[in-house]
Amino acid sequence: MASAHTFDENLAAATEHLARFASEPVLHLINGERVASTSGETFDDHSPIDGAHLAKVSSGGAQEIDAAANAAAAAFDTWSATPGVERKRILHRVADLIERHAHQIAVTECVDTGQTMRFMSHAALRGAANFRFFADLAPGANDGQALPTDHHLNYTTRHAIGPVGVITPWNTPFMLSTWKIAPALAAGCTVVHKPAEWSPLTAQLLSELALEAGLPAGVLNTVHGFGETAGQALTQHPAIKAIAFVGESSTGSKIQAQGAPTLKRNHFELGGKNPVIVFDDADIERALDAVIFMIYSLNGERCTSSSRVLIQRSIHDAFVERLAAKMAAVPVGHPLDPGAVIGPLIHDRHRAKVCSYHQLAQAEGATVITGASIDGLPSGGNWVQPVLYTGATNDMRIAQEEIFGPALTAIPFEDEADAIAIANDIAYGLAGYVWTSDLGRGHRVARALDAGMIWVNSQNVRHLPAPFGGTKASGIGRDGGDWSFDFYMETKNIAVAYDTHAVPRLGG
Numbered sequence: 001m002a003s004a005h006t007f008d009e010n011l012a013a014a015t016e017h018l019a020r021f022a023s024e025p026v027l028h029l030i031n032g033e034r035v036a037s038t039s040g041e042t043f044d045d046h047s048p049i050d051g052a053h054l055a056k057v058s059s060g061g062a063q064e065i066d067a068a069a070n071a072a073a074a075a076f077d078t079w080s081a082t083p084g085v086e087r088k089r090i091l092h093r094v095a096d097l098i099e100r101h102a103h104q105i106a107v108t109e110c111v112d113t114g115q116t117m118r119f120m121s122h123a124a125l126r127g128a129a130n131f132r133f134f135a136d137l138a139p140g141a142n143d144g145q146a147l148p149t150d151h152h153l154n155y156t157t158r159h160a161i162g163p164v165g166v167i168t169p170w171n172t173p174f175m176l177s178t179w180k181i182a183p184a185l186a187a188g189c190t191v192v193h194k195p196a197e198w199s200p201l202t203a204q205l206l207s208e209l210a211l212e213a214g215l216p217a218g219v220l221n222t223v224h225g226f227g228e229t230a231g232q233a234l235t236q237h238p239a240i241k242a243i244a245f246v247g248e249s250s251t252g253s254k255i256q257a258q259g260a261p262t263l264k265r266n267h268f269e270l271g272g273k274n275p276v277i278v279f280d281d282a283d284i285e286r287a288l289d290a291v292i293f294m295i296y297s298l299n300g301e302r303c304t305s306s307s308r309v310l311i312q313r314s315i316h317d318a319f320v321e322r323l324a325a326k327m328a329a330v331p332v333g334h335p336l337d338p339g340a341v342i343g344p345l346i347h348d349r350h351r352a353k354v355c356s357y358h359q360l361a362q363a364e365g366a367t368v369i370t371g372a373s374i375d376g377l378p379s380g381g382n383w384v385q386p387v388l389y390t391g392a393t394n395d396m397r398i399a400q401e402e403i404f405g406p407a408l409t410a411i412p413f414e415d416e417a418d419a420i421a422i423a424n425d426i427a428y429g430l431a432g433y434v435w436t437s438d439l440g441r442g443h444r445v446a447r448a449l450d451a452g453m454i455w456v457n458s459q460n461v462r463h464l465p466a467p468f469g470g471t472k473a474s475g476i477g478r479d480g481g482d483w484s485f486d487f488y489m490e491t492k493n494i495a496v497a498y499d500t501h502a503v504p505r506l507g508g
Contacts, residue, residue, distance in 0.1 A: 044056060065233035094131050127177075269468075304453075429450045431455070
């Protein structure tokens with residue numbers, strides 16, 4: 001669904017809202033105050049549209065993380081003891097302000113990340129929905145279960161684990177930040193947020209709105225910087241009890257090692273190379289639309305993208321022909337243009353990585369089919385054409401590695417067992433998609449796929465009470481509903497004996 005605003009309206013709003021970043025540096029938020037790095041160091045943020053300079057961003061390190069972690073620790077007792085109904089009120093107020101500033105957030109995200117308005121026009125509203133959902137759960141966050149036995153009453157309670165670190169990625173950063181921060185705050189945790197250095201601007205907006213909503217100083221702190229400095233200092237800080245991270249699998253492995261000396265709890269939402277399996281009895285029109293949507297929306301820069309399409313051999317050639325035709329009609333354009341689907345990729349380094357797979361595919365024997373032209377788009381941008389790789393086998397790098405761009409690899413399969421074997425022959429296990437009119441087969445294949453989430457006859461549709469997360473190299477833990485509180489809270493069991501309980505007597 002396209003934005004309700006025209007390109008000119010979006011451009012005017014972006015010019016207005018981003019002017020502040022050009023005139024003043026992006027600062028950290030520590031204990032309710034905007035502060036620069038003590039070193040004075042900054043880094044430059046550039047737009048992927050044309051390479052234009054957007055902002056100077058304070059570059060934090062160990063000192064800023066230490067100050068933020070200490071502020072979060074000092075605020076924890078009061079915030080965790082704040083009644084759930086009061087936390088609910090404040091978090092709903094955050095959601096209100098997000099909705100009020102939704103267009104500002106959207107245009108900022110488009111210019112900072114290259115994601116198109118077609119999708120970013122809803123990103124802020126998704127962020128607000130995250131805050132509302134977990135706000136409503138806050139009053140019961142501490143509730144537990146009654147587990148009686150014949151001679152004891154066991155009951156459980158939960159309490160917030162403490163100050164937590166949240167490290168978020170550069171793809172749809174605003175929505176993903178709210179996805180992690182909202183349940184942490186609802187649970188009673190305080191937060192130190194380290195946003196991705198390639199897309200820092202909407203993190204600034206979120207922290208400002210949180211303060212305006214009445215979130216107490218120190219409850220949400222934001223420190224900008226690089227993973228090797230600010231990120232590592234956060235994962236190693238003794239005051240931080242848990243790390244919630246979204247990003248690459250290799251980075252998750254490093255974070256796990258860095259947090260080991262302080263026995264940090266980790267929640268990792270990592271990479272994916274997700275299969276969509278199309279059987280010959282599928283509703284072909286709906287399957288085609290879902291496959292196209294799940295790889296070419298959001299620039300293909302999404303962990304749940306269906307980047308491998310497994311097609312039953314009897315329909316393979318016809319399906320691929322239709323895929324290629326549909327891909328050719330997916331427009332590449334300026335992110336603020338409501339008609340554009342694919343915008344520039346986040347960074348020139350990432351663009352080079354995505355494009356490098358063209359040569360790899362040809363060297364491995366696959367065919368490279370490119371989509372819409374990028375001629376006439378702003379110079380200096382990280383533009384790429386969507387691509388479809390055909391004639392592929394599952395052992396090729398284009399089938400095994402997460403490209404994280406608008407690139408789809410098509411692989412034929414023979415039967416149900418072959419489809420399952422190909423789908424599971426991968427290091428990742430985040431999501432899977434199955435298209436078939438045979439309900440029994442849909443259930444069988446979904447159960448057999450080694451992944452954390454399966455959609456049958458659907459694209460990815462997020463249901464907030466449902467668990468979200470993966471297996472293998474795709475992550476540890478689950479987000480969503482009560483699963484989020486399982487991560488951000490500790491569970492305590494209390495056993496009270498009845499007078500019928502016999503106490504063993506030793507001696508005497």
